[in-house]
Structure formats: C-alpha cells, structure tokens
Amino acid sequence: EVQLVESGGGLVQPGGSLRLSCAASGFTFSTYSMNWVRQAPGKGLEWVSYISGSSTAIYYADSVKGRFTISRDNAKNSLYLQMNSLRDEDTAVYYCARETAGCCSDYWGQGTLVSVSS
Amino acid sequence: DIVMTQSPDSLAVSLGERATINCKSSQSVLHSSNNKNFLGWYQQKPGQPPKLLIYWASIRESGVPDRFSGSGSGTDFTLTISSLQAEDVAVYYCQQYYTTWTFGQGTKVELK
Numbered sequence: 264e265v266q267l268v269e270s271g272g273g274l275v276q277p278g279g280s281l282r283l284s285c286a287a288s289g290f291t292f293s294t295y296s297m298n299w300v301r302q303a304p305g306k307g308l309e310w311v312s313y314i315s316g317s318s319t320a321i322y323y324a325d326s327v328k329g330r331f332t333i334s335r336d337n338a339k340n341s342l343y344l345q346m347n348s349l350r351d352e353d354t355a356v357y358y359c360a361r362e363t364a365g366c367c368s369d370y371w372g373q374g375t376l377v378s379v380s381s
Numbered sequence: 382d383i384v385m386t387q388s389p390d391s392l393a394v395s396l397g398e399r400a401t402i403n404c405k406s407s408q409s410v411l412h413s414s415n416n417k418n419f420l421g422w423y424q425q426k427p428g429q430p431p432k433l434l435i436y437w438a439s440i441r442e443s444g445v446p447d448r449f450s451g452s453g454s455g456t457d458f459t460l461t462i463s464s465l466q467a468e469d470v471a472v473y474y475c476q477q478y479y480t481t482w483t484f485g486q487g488t489k490v491e492l493k
Contacts, residue, residue: 300482307474307485307486308423308431308476308484308487310481310483310484313481322481324481358430358431362478366419366421366478367421367433367476367478368431369433369442371432372430373429373430374430
C-alpha cells in the first residue's frame with residue numbers, strides 16, 4: 264500500500280525556518296518524481312516545488328524561489344522541503360504528492376500544517 | 382505560468398441531478414507530440430487531501446465511479462457528475478501538468 268506521511272510542521276515566527284519531511288512507503292520511491300503542494304486555510308491548492316526521481320530536475324514556484332529548497336534521499340525513501348525566511352503568507356497545510364508518469368498526482372499525504380505568526 | 386479558471390465558484394445540485402464544472406486554461410494544454418491534454422480533475426473533502434478523479438482530460442482513475450466524466454480539449458474542459466450523490470459534496474479542482482502544475486481556484490458542490 265502506497266503511503267506518504269508528512270512531518271515537521273508547526274508554529275514559527277516570520278523570518279524563521281522549518282524543514283518538512285515526507286516518508287514514502289509501498290512503492291519504489293526513486294523511480295517517481297515528487298511535488299510539494301500547499302493549501303492556505305480556506306483557500307485553494309498551490310503547487311510549491313518539484314523534484315525528479317534522481318534529483319536532476321528541480322523547479323520552484325515564484326512565490327518560494329530563493330527561500331525554499333526541495334531535496335530527497337532515495338536510500339531513506341524520504342522527501343524534504345527546507346523553508347527559510349518564512350512569511351505570514353506561507354501559512355498553509357503542506358502536502359507531498361507523488362507524480363505519476365509525467366502526469367498528475369495519484370497519491371497525496373495527509374499534510375502537515377505550517378503556521379507563520381509572531 | 383498557465384492560469385486555470387474554473388466556473389462556477391460554487392453550485393447547488395439536487396440528489397440525482399447533473400453537476401457540470403468548467404475549466405479554462407490561459408493557453409492550450411494539448412501536447413502535439415502525443416495528442417494528449419495535460420489536464421486532471423481532483424475532488425477534495427474537508428480535512429482530506431485531494432483525490433485524483435480524471436487524468437489526460439477524460440481518463441477515469443481506477444475506482445472512481447462512472448458517474449464522473451471529463452471532456453474537452455485545448456483550453457476548455459468540463460467535469461460532469463451525471464447523477465449527484467450525497468458523498469459527492471466536495472470541492473473540485475482542475476489542474477494542468479503541461480508545465481509545472483497549476484490548479485484552478487476550485488468549485489464547491491453542495492446539495493440543493
């Protein structure tokens with residue numbers, strides 16, 4: 264059974280940092296591209312970042328470029344999102360999402376809440 | 382970035398009636414190399430992650446009831462629920478994956 268479990272969310276002050284993790288199981292992690300998608304409270308879905316299976320291709324949304332860093336450790340079946348210089352508008356539930364064959368996402372984690380507030 | 386615009390923002394439908402959600406992309410998501418539309422539809426219920434319903438604009442994901450169908454090509458797409466059930470009350474999102482993902486703003490489907 265495919266499982267994606269996010270962790271690392273919490274309350275942080277503006278300008279602070281946080282590192283999110285996503286533990287994957289039930290599939291060959293290294294063969295799948297992965298994405299982070301966030302959802303602000305009561306709002307829609309916003310794509311944040313993409314990483315290919317071998318980490319050779321990485322992309323970011325303009326809203327997080329230069330502040331967030333996506334990475335993965337295929338030996339540990341884990342995906343990460345290092346978030347620096349956090350802003351109020353980064354407050355959201357952050358989901359990791361498996362990308363299937365250059366398409367869309369067939370599996371999502373349950374999400375982890377990041378709250379940026381003083 | 383490709384902008385996805387859904388309409389309406391919300392709709393109320395009686396049980397057993399048809400629900401239709403539209404999605405328009407700011408540029409074509411039809412890829413000439415494989416003649417596929419890089420368009421998906423998701424359903425999200427409160428407190429849950431999105432669930433993939435439709436991909437390549439019209440292919441139903443495994444396990445999705447056949448009352449859900451997707452159509453359209455190029456820049457204009459439609460998600461249809463042929464006979465609304467109580468469990469279909471949710472927010473629905475379209476997504477393009479022609480370039481890095483973008484989502485529509487969502488359409489909330491409620492019971493009338």
